[in-house]
Amino acid sequence: xxxxxxxxxxxxxxxxxxxxxxxxxxxxxxxxxxxxxxxxxxxxxxxxxxxxxxxxxxxxxxxxxxxxxxxxxxxxxxxxxxxxxxxxxxxxxxxxxxxxxxxxxxxxxxxxxxxxxxxxxxxxxxxxxxxxxxxxxxxxxxxxxxxxxxxxxxxxxxxxxxxxxxxxxxxxxxxxxxxxxxxxxxxxxxxxxxxxxxxxxxxxxxxxxxxxxxxxxxxxxxxxxxxxxxxxxxxxxxxxxxxxxxxxxxxxxxxxxxxxxxxxxxxxxxxxxxxxxxxxxxxxxxxxxxxxxxxxxxxxxxxxxxxxxxxxxxxxxxxxxxxxxxxxxxxxxxxxxxxxxxxxxxxxxxxxxxxxxxxxxxxxxxxxxxxxxxxxxxxxxxxxxxxxxxxxxxxxxxxxxxxxxxxxxxxxxxxxxxxxxxxxxxxxxxxxxxxxxxxxxxxxxxxxxxxxxxxxxxxxxxxxxxxxxxxxxxxxxxxxxxxxxxxxxxxxxxxxxxxxxxxxxxxxxxx
Numbered sequence: 001x002x003x004x005x006x007x008x009x010x011x012x013x014x015x016x017x018x019x020x021x022x023x024x025x026x027x028x029x030x031x032x033x034x035x036x037x038x039x040x041x042x043x044x045x046x047x048x049x050x051x052x053x054x055x056x057x058x059x060x061x062x063x064x065x066x067x068x069x070x071x072x073x074x075x076x077x078x079x080x081x082x083x084x085x086x087x088x089x090x091x092x093x094x095x096x097x098x099x100x101x102x103x104x105x106x107x108x109x110x111x112x113x114x115x116x117x118x119x120x121x122x123x124x125x126x127x128x129x130x131x132x133x134x135x136x137x138x139x140x141x142x143x144x145x146x147x148x149x150x151x152x153x154x155x156x157x158x159x160x161x162x163x164x165x166x167x168x169x170x171x172x173x174x175x176x177x178x179x180x181x182x183x184x185x186x187x188x189x190x191x192x193x194x195x196x197x198x199x200x201x202x203x204x205x206x207x208x209x210x211x212x213x214x215x216x217x218x219x220x221x222x223x224x225x226x227x228x229x230x231x232x233x234x235x236x237x238x239x240x241x242x243x244x245x246x247x248x249x250x251x252x253x254x255x256x257x258x259x260x261x262x263x264x265x266x267x268x269x270x271x272x273x274x275x276x277x278x279x280x281x282x283x284x285x286x287x288x289x290x291x292x293x294x295x296x297x298x299x300x301x302x303x304x305x306x307x308x309x310x311x312x313x314x315x316x317x318x319x320x321x322x323x324x325x326x327x328x329x330x331x332x333x334x335x336x337x338x339x340x341x342x343x344x345x346x347x348x349x350x351x352x353x354x355x356x357x358x359x360x361x362x363x364x365x366x367x368x369x370x371x372x373x374x375x376x377x378x379x380x381x382x383x384x385x386x387x388x389x390x391x392x393x394x395x396x397x398x399x400x401x402x403x404x405x406x407x408x409x410x411x412x413x414x415x416x417x418x419x420x421x422x423x424x425x426x427x428x429x430x431x432x433x434x435x436x437x438x439x440x441x442x443x444x445x446x447x448x449x450x451x452x453x454x455x456x457x458x459x460x461x462x463x464x465x466x467x468x469x470x471x472x473x474x475x476x477x478x479x480x481x482x483x484x485x486x487x488x489x490x491x492x493x494x495x496x497x498x499x500x501x502x503x504x505x506x507x508x509x510x511x
Contacts, residue, residue, distance in 0.1 A: 013062035028216040037215030041430040042400030054086040055079035085159030089171040095144035100126040149180035168199040255283035260450035266311035271474040286465030293471040303335040304328035334412030338423040347397030352378035359415040381410040402433025
C-alpha cells in the first residue's frame with residue numbers, strides 16, 4: 001500500500017456473512033486514469049468487494065481511502081458523495097421513465113421554489129452529458145425504447161452527473177454484442193483519459209486484456225496478486241484465479257453413425273426457413289452465425305418452445321414439430337436455455353427441486369414426493385458435477401452461474417433425455433467453471449448423448465464441436481467438419497453475400 005498516486009486504496013478489507021468469510025484481508029490500489037480489472041472465479045469475492053465500495057455492504061474491518069482521505073461508506077448515498085459510482089450487471093434503470101428522468105433519479109432539478117421538477121433543465125443538462133458519450137440518445141426518450149448498450153451509457157451518464165472519480169463496472173458486456181463492446185471500450189478509454197478510475201469486472205479475458213492496465217486477482221476471498229497486463233499472460237492470470245494450471249484439452253470426437261434426431265424443412269413464420277440437418281449419437285454439433293441469424297430461434301423450435309409452421313423433427317418413433325416443451329421432453333430432448341436466470345431455474349427452490357422439474361413423477365408416489373429418493377439422486381448427480389458448495393437442499397439462486405448451469409444439466413440427466421440442446425452454455429461463467437462445462441459436454445458425448453451447442457464465442461464453437469452448422473439470415477448457410485472448422489470459413493458462411501470482403505475479425509465473438 002505504498003502507491004503515492006493512488007486514487008483508491010483498499011486496505012485489509014474483511015467481510016463475513018453467517019458461515020462464510022467472503023473477504024479476508026483484501027488490499028489493492030487503483031490509480032487516477034487507470035482501468036483496473038478485478039478478477040476471480042465466481043465466489044472469489046468480487047461482487048462483495050463492489051458492494052462494499054458502493055456502500056451496499058459495510059466491511060467488518062479494513063479501510064477505504066480515496067485520494068488520501070479515509071472514506072466512510074455507510075450506504076449508496078455516501079458512496080456517491082465519496083465519488084464512487086457503480087454500473088451494475090443488471091442495469092438499475094426504470095424503463096417507463098425518460099432518459100433524463102433516470103439520470104436525475106433521486107436528485108431532481110427543481111423550480112418554483114423547489115416545489116416542481118424542472119424537466120426542461122434536466123433534459124438540457126442530460127443532453128450536455130450525453131453529447132460526449134452518445135449524442136444519438138434522446139434525453140426525452142423512454143429507457144424502454146433504448147438498446148441495452150444505450151441503457152448502459154445512461155448509467156454512465158448518471159455517474160458523470162455525480163462527478164464520480166471512480167466508476168465500477170460489473171460484467172458490463174454480459175448483454176452486449178461484440179460491436180457494442182468495441183464502442184464501450186472506446187468510451188472507457190476516453191473516461192480514463194479524463195482521469196477517471198475504472199474498476200472493471202469480467203470473466204472475458206480478451207476484454208480484460210484489451211481495456212485494462214492492471215488487474216487484481218482474488219481467490220476464495222483473499223488477495224492473490226496485482227499484475228500489469230502488458231507483462232503477464234492469460235494463462236498466468238487464469239492459474240492465479242483457480243490456483244492451478246488449467247490445461248486446454250483438445251476436443252475428442254465420440255460421434256457415431258447412429259442418427260439420434262432428424263430435422264427436415266423446419267421453419268416458422270418469423271425467421272427460420274428450411275432447416276435441414278441430422279444429429280448423431282455421441283456427436284457435438286455446433287451452431288454458429290451472426291447475432292440475429294436464428295441460432296436460438298432454431299433451438300426453441302426443436303425444443304417445442306416456439307411453434308413451427310413447416311417441417312418435421314424426428315426422434316426415434318416420435319415425429320414433430322413438437323407443440324410444447326413437454327412433448328419434446330417426452331421425445332428425449334432437453335434444452336439448457338440462454339437466459340439461465342429467467343428461463344432455466346426457479347431461484348427460490350432448492351437445487352434438488354430444480355433438478356426434478358421435468359421428471360417429478362419419477363420421485364412421486366400417490367401424489368407425494370419421496371424426498372429421500374430425490375435428495376439421494378440429486379446428491380449423486382451433483383457430486384458427479386462437482387457442485388460447490390455440495391448442498392442440494394440450498395436455494396439454487398444462492399449459487400454461482402456455473403453451479404446453476406451444472407444443476408440444469410443434472411436436470412436432463414435425471415430425466416434421462418438423449419438429446420441435449422445447449423444455448424450459450426458458458427455465458428456469464430468463470431474460467432474454472434467454463435472448463436468444467438466443456439468437460440461435462442465431452443463426458444455426455446462419450447456416454448452416447450447427442451448434443452447441439454449454440455455459442456457466441458468462436459473459440460468455444462471450435463473447441464467443442466465435431467461439426468458446425470453456420471446460420472445466415474434464418475437459414476443454414478453451410479456445414480463444416482474437422483479441419484474445415486476455422487474462423488475464416490465460419491466468417492465466410494456467416495456474413496451475408498452483400499457484405500463481401502469482410503474478414504474473420506468481423507465476426508470474431510459474433511458466432
